[in-house]
Amino acid sequence: MQRCLFLARKAIGYTYPNPLVGSVIVHKGKIIGEGWHTKAGEPHAEVNAIDSVKDKSLLKESTLYVNLEPCAHFGKTPPCADLIIEKEIPKIVIGCVDINSKVAGKGIERLRQAGREVIVGVLKAESQALNKRFFTFHAQKRPYIILKWAQTRDGFIAPLQQTQQAPVWISNAFSQQLTHLWRAQEGAILVGKHTVEKDNPSLTTRHWVGNNPLRLVIDNNNSLSKKLAVFQGGLTIVLAISPTLSMPKQVCNCLYERQIQSLIVEGGAHVLQQFIDEGLWDEARIFVGTPQFSAGLKAPQLSGNLLSTQEIEGDYLFVVKNPAIEKRSL
Known part of the structure; x- marks a missing residue:
């Protein structure tokens, strides 16, 4: 999760009105993919992390880490929760829940309904502090x-x-x-x-x-x-x-x-x-x-x-x- 926060910080000043998000994919203790949201309207962190994985067959045995709850709605890009489900990633670790009413727990709910193991609250305070602008605004x-x-x-x-x-x-x-x-x-x-x-x-x-x-x-x-x-x-x-x-x-x-x-x-x-x-x-x-x-x-x-x-x-x-x-x- 520390790596997620590090990646997310790279885009400070470029993602508004979107939050700062980084994502890391781990397979058997080794990072096999990572990415961050670089600019509003561009692919989200989870998409970039998944795209960076060379051997996509490993996703079915991997854990995806992300500092903010994956979205579950259609905006300028498709829902990240749906992509995670489609790629059959079995476990998702999330820093904090998204405060935006368009998300606000809906991404976590969709992942769990699809049978995925979801852990929420890892480095919660640090994840919220990173997106202090986004959280204050909403x-x-x-x-x-x-x-x-x-x-x-x-x-x-x-x-x-x-x-x-x-x-x-x-x-x-x-x-x-x-x-x-x-x-x-x-x-x-x-x-x-x-x-x-x-x-x-x-x-x-x-x-x-x-x-x-x-x-x-x-x-x-x-x-x-x-x-x-x-x-x-x-x-x-x-x-x-x-x-x-x-x-x-x-x-x-x-x-x-x-x-x-x-x-x-x-x-x-x-x-x-x-x-x-x-x-x-x-x-x-x-x-x-x-x-x-x-x-x-x-x-x-x-x-x-x-x-x-x-x-x-x-x-x-x-x-x-x-x-x-x-x-x-x-």
Whole structure:
């Protein structure tokens, strides 16, 4: 199952709206086939794993491992459960049940009705965590929300004065490249009008290979110049936020309607703090760089469960989980 998870991770950022799935086929203790779902609309992991087996006669004596329940419905591809039954694979080991109402136990039921031995719940927590975006979207009817910012050693997100329309870099080049990797993994990215005016960001994945996220900019008066970098080379949605409704919830509703499963919020401080104050965030990734400003715009304040700390060429990356959301999702 660890191998299934490893294979599934290869496609982060490419399978949406489908989940991340890897599959391994084992015959008498030896892996004879493996595969993963590479892109929405392409064959599923189980299909690729079965196709990779050179001697198909061995399938009748093999065990198929997969981190998510095989589908039992017709979508862009035929049901994987039917293929497993057709190939007479006698035993299936599954990481976790699919939360999507189109599946939700139906694949397991079909396999058992066909006389197959089915084991469910192997590395269940790890399997659910891998597809945190998919599970959050279907369970909570909103995207998985990641807050990201960089702050100085003395706790500032920006200086008092910014003399040019360009970012004042707090994190180093390695941390910035990691940010572009994260962007490639998420469906959308959000910033406020002030950030666009001050930094003129592109919000792309130009320092990494991957898809650009859908760019969202909060601009109630739609007054930003369309010559700014954020409006070049891709799709950008300008959001006008109702003052009588929650901004974070309006953003979530917008993305849910568009079937977008994840959002990375990159600023500015006021936008980030609104998500924090409403408790509407799943994960925060905070870079602490080497500069000190002594004065400036204070970084957002949050409390949560520290998941990890990493040193990146002098910067420190802190990853924090929202304990309220985590408890609610159990």
